[in-house]
Amino acid sequence: MAKHPVLKTFYNSDKWINFRLGLINERGNKCSRCKQTIAKSKDIIGHHKIELTPENVHDNMISLNPELVDLVCFDCHNKEHNRFGYSGQKKVYLVYGPPLSGKSTLVKENMQRGDIVVDMDRLYAAVTLLPEYDKPDNLLSIVRGIHNQMIDNIKTRYGKWNNAWIIGGYADKYKRDRIANDLGAEIIFCDVSKDECLRRLKVDADRQYRQQEWEGYIEKWFESYTV
Ligand SMILES: [Zn+2]
Ligand SMILES: [Zn+2]
Incomplete structure (x- = not known):
């Protein structure tokens, strides 16, 4: 996950955990990209459309803004970040x-x-x-x-x-x-x-x-x- 300590702290904070659970309650346990159902809610990733940095993480309009957070599955999240085998994108x-x-x-x-x-x-x-x-x-x-x-x-x-x-x-x-x-x-x-x-x-x-x-x-x- 995040490499900056301040971002780790954010992702472990109650406000983020509750915010993410709130989104799951509201939107259901489907990946917003591939539309597949994600069986375990712990596998649902809250992806920030604007990548969080130590500078913007404290700005709630970015880090805790429902418009800027998508719920996605593990595979779609990796694709989004061009990780692992997806670098051909x-x-x-x-x-x-x-x-x-x-x-x-x-x-x-x-x-x-x-x-x-x-x-x-x-x-x-x-x-x-x-x-x-x-x-x-x-x-x-x-x-x-x-x-x-x-x-x-x-x-x-x-x-x-x-x-x-x-x-x-x-x-x-x-x-x-x-x-x-x-x-x-x-x-x-x-x-x-x-x-x-x-x-x-x-x-x-x-x-x-x-x-x-x-x-x-x-x-x-x-x-x-x-x-
Ligand atoms: Zn997906
Ligand atoms: Zn992400």
Whole structure:
């Protein structure tokens, strides 16, 4: 079960035990996924849709919220967490679109804890400690090396991640389709007009001193975009 002591304490607490029993009384002893009857109530697992962490476990709206807890059987629970023999379930998404189209936001809203995200901007920030809009040219090859290493790992499904999200411009259809094919990735397009990207740039506090530079990136993306 949980590896953090604070989570073990939670799962052993009266409030969780009673909450779980309350759900079983209300919903019955069926697995909400496969609909099978679970003979012994001790085998019914209360699965948190938002994975509990030491930070969120004290928030009752997360840890003790009936909307966020499913009752499932052992097998379905393992599938849910991609445990043991179920690791073949890894999904890969290629999220593309122009600068400021909201790619990271889309990923943040859809990803789960335990997923990996590959994003050149983030990798740059990780090895330079600079803000994400400031990417020194001289480091491009080293950051690209890290990026490619991660792409290779995703391609071979190496490592214990759940799902992978690859974020990038990928304006060129040929290159986009090739990488998606290579990785077995599902393509997600952040479909935002040039005017909207430029409007967002104007009100973006982080990029206020780099307006022209980013206008250039936006223009370039739309020029090279192929459907
Ligand atoms: Zn089940
Ligand atoms: Zn669970």
